[in-house]
Amino acid sequence: MPREIPKAYEPQEIEERWAKAWFDEKLFRAENSADGPPFSIALPPPNVTGSIHVGHLLEHTQIDMLVRWHRMRGNRTLWLPGMDHAGIGTQYVVERELAKQNLRRQDLGREEFERRVWQWKGESGGQIKGQMIRLGASCDWTREHFTLEPKLYRAVLEAFLRLYREGLLYRGPYMVNWCPRCETAISDLEVVHIEQPGKLWHLRYPVSGSREFLIVATTRPETMLGDTAVAVHPDDERYQRYIGKSVVLPLMNREIPIIADTYVDREFGTGAVKITPAHDPNDFQIGKRHNLPEIDVMTDDGHMNAAAGKYAGSDRFDARKRIVSDLEALGLIDKIENITHAVGVCDRCKSEAEPRISIQWFMTMKPLADAATKAVLGGLIEVVPENQRTVLLNWYANIHDWCISRQLWWGHRIPIWHCECGEMVPALNSSVEIVDGHARAAAIPVKCPKCGGGKLTQDPDVLDTWFSSSLWPFSTLGWPDDTPDLRTYYPTSLLVSGYDILFLWDSRMIMMGLHLTKGAAPKDRVPFRRLYLHSLVRTAEGAKMSKTKGTGVDPLQLTQQYGTDALRYMLASMAAPGTDIILSEDRILGARAFANKIWNAARFLFVNLDKVEAAGLTSDPAAGLPAAREILTLDELAAPEIRANAPYPVPGEGALAHRWIYSRLAAVSQQASSALDGFRFHEACQSIYQFFWGDFCDWYIEWVKPQLTSSDRQVALAAWRNIFAALDAALRLLHPVMPFLTEELWHRLPQPAGARSIALEKFPEPQPRWIDTAADDSMAILQEIVVAARNIRAEMKLDPRKKVAADLFVTGPMRRTLVEENMDAVLRLASLSELRVTSGHPGAASEKNGGIVRSTAAFDLRIAYGEAIDKQAEIARLKKKVEELEKDIKSKQARLADQNFTSKAPEKIVDALRATLEERQLELKKLHDRLKQLDRD
RNA sequence: GGGCGGUUAGCUCAGCGGUUAGAGCAUCCGGUUUACACCCGGAAGGUCCUCCGUUCGAAUCGGAGAUCGCCCA
Structure with missing residues (x-):
């Protein structure tokens, strides 16, 4: 039965379907x-x-x-x-x-x-x-x-009443931040400071009974109407003689005292400051110390009130203009400075916040x-x-x-009742009742415990x-x-x-x-x-994403475009702790490509299995399958209990890649878990990405492809089983970051009856039997050989389809055996027709115009090809390599010659350095030999 | 004014004492390899912001500065 699997990964339908299923099934119910x-x-x-x-x-x-x-x-x-x-x-x-x-x-x-x-x-x-x-x-x-x-609501009442009884809540007139637009107090944290250009007005206050003036500076001239003192520093010699005198507050013609307080900064402005206890937090403190009257000159909605005299009824900013122009007319403006200063605004509505005294609830x-x-x-x-x-x-x-406390109507109303006598009576307990479908305090006090009065009204605040x-x-x-x-x-x-x-x-x-x-x-x-x-997601300019500023990006639209899994992957892969994220189109595209890659890798397995089955059924010799071949079914290859026992030994010489991919799986599972435990999401993503794309797709699948259609049933069986089990593990590794895609693919593997979701399966744990360092090392060498061959081919500009012969020189019988055992894969992946393996070094064996050689400490690979190579280019390349190597070798030699280093550095480091130095020297020698030879030819 | 963070490849970012400093994208070269062109193979690309210090050893630790950004007052 062919498994229908679309060629391109189309996330929309898949995601909507699973999202709904997960929700409907209450899959994530704890x-x-x-x-x-x-x-x-x-x-x-x-x-x-x-x-x-x-x-x-x-x-x-x-x-x-x-x-x-x-x-x-x-x-x-x-x-x-x-x-x-x-x-x-x-x-x-x-x-x-x-x-x-x-x-x-x-x-x-x-x-x-x-x-x-x-x-x-x-x-x-x-x-x-x-x-x-x-x-x-x-x-x-x-x-x-x-x-x-x-x-x-009940929890809130309980918390409030408990804190109230413990004396941690109090109510009284204090300086708060007031939003005149919202008409409520807001907390310090809800005031945001924004740098803005503004003016600093220097005002002249006439000293009573003299022709002198004190000059005070303010950014908010309208508050002067509420001034109740001018303060100077007690040690400021310039003002000693004024302390205790008074000034006449302009426009209001009110005498206010000149006081001394150490709060005053002698360096700021003239060293004399106007004190408005009702409209500035610092002035409020000074006012308390000096028993100054507090004159609030504003209304709740930011207009001037009756205390503002003729300015009453004016909006606070209009009043500012009028006051400035009136003072100017009176010659009482000393100067006006342009400055930038931080203005506090209401976080919600961005209106300028007003420091103001009002009766509020506070928590100690x-x-x-x-x-x-x-x-x-x-x-x-x-x-x-x-x-x-x-x-x-x-x-x-x-x-x-x-x-x-907030002077709002939407919220938890404060469970305190006020008696006419001034007594505050809390709700009797935290029970709630439902009225019109919504909760309110049920245990309402009906009698004042102090005066016995029955006229209690609930605190209006929330x-x-x-x-x-x-x-x-x-x-x-x-x-x-x-x-x-x-x-x-x-x-x-x-x-x-x-x-x-x-x-x-x-x-x-x-x-x-x-x-x-x-x-x-x-x-x-x-x-x-x-x-x-x-971290926070920021715009390219570093601003916080915000809908009100129009900088918010709609994730649902991105989802439509790229798929949720891709979006999730992109965000997770950028989520290094401590650094903010700037969205990048490229990264999203990369993530989508990754999703597509996963889809297609799975698709490859299913599609190929179809072919194998079909071939088995029809015994089609054209498919390269012998007639006697038995059918392989998906269940036989990938049933849950089959997957659980992977990896299976592959008979013959094709085992290495299988041992290696499971060893990688162990390492990656370990890395992913430890990264997630430390909130290093980017690290988890990167190691899974590298595993899936690099190891699983580029090497493993390519390596074992022929085994999947092998005429040796035991080989094919083991290979298929291993690859399906590895895919299953990879999907589980990927599931936390890409839940939809992995869910969809996982359900296409045979699952036990009633299996609901990959989300309920086990995250891969590194199995001790998977770890195989010998396979890791062997595979690394073979990969190097293949890469070297591809490199030479590209250098020679060989037609990628053209297979050529190559010579490999290795040291040690182990390596030789390794290469010979994996010859088929190496030839195929490197597009070689033949690889002649010789012990020792090229040198003597080299022939005229010996093609191009790539050398590592472990081997030399040479491809000789009929046509002449670009000798000059090759020499230039080799010389550059030589230069790099020489530089590196010199620095290593210098360090090893340094007594200080060899005696103080850990032995492990010194030994490692010696070993690498030897390798580098060997590489260098090979490069020199090769250069000489090119020179000779 | 105080505090925090960034400055590494053309771009977006990893690495935060010890290999020739990495990835993705972009670039360049070559490919219709019947899983994938949202692909495959290869290459090139870096005074790790500057200076001073600590250390056998610094992109990584400390100090100062430059610059960009955030938070608190």
């Missing part, structure tokens, strides 16, 4: 009762608003490779997926939609707005899930979670950071690459309290998205309940994340995990035992 040590990874939950970009694909490819690899090694493997509600991000997107209808969220009211967001989430959210399924992520979709679902971080530091220092979490460990520890060391994210590795496993999943899979084995969210997410999970989970020892409470920070 079984708690299964054998094997658990291996668990929580997916960094993508924003529910998002669609996948190449950055995700890089992350998912790396996770998926590790997950598939572990699954194939027999681990009880769980990759837990889910989505993040992405508070500010999602709200921003929905608000943008509303704005198209000229609506603001305030127009709808909180409940209606929330309803709209849920509606939007239902329609557009979760796109990523479909994309991940299509791209082959082997997640356990039966365990999918969403940060706003009831179970996770110091004790948690200390515990986390201890865990990381104690090696309870291994950080890869290692330098990121220092970055993490430094961040913990300089940690600030975390502003966890929690920072990252609060719920920080619970992700355990909340998704059932925490705070003691569930089988939590017991089995927590701590998770590994977290794979981009280093861009090390502070936002990774660091906070470590703190929360250590603090909140139940394990007796810290090692049982860390959220993950290893932390691998992967």
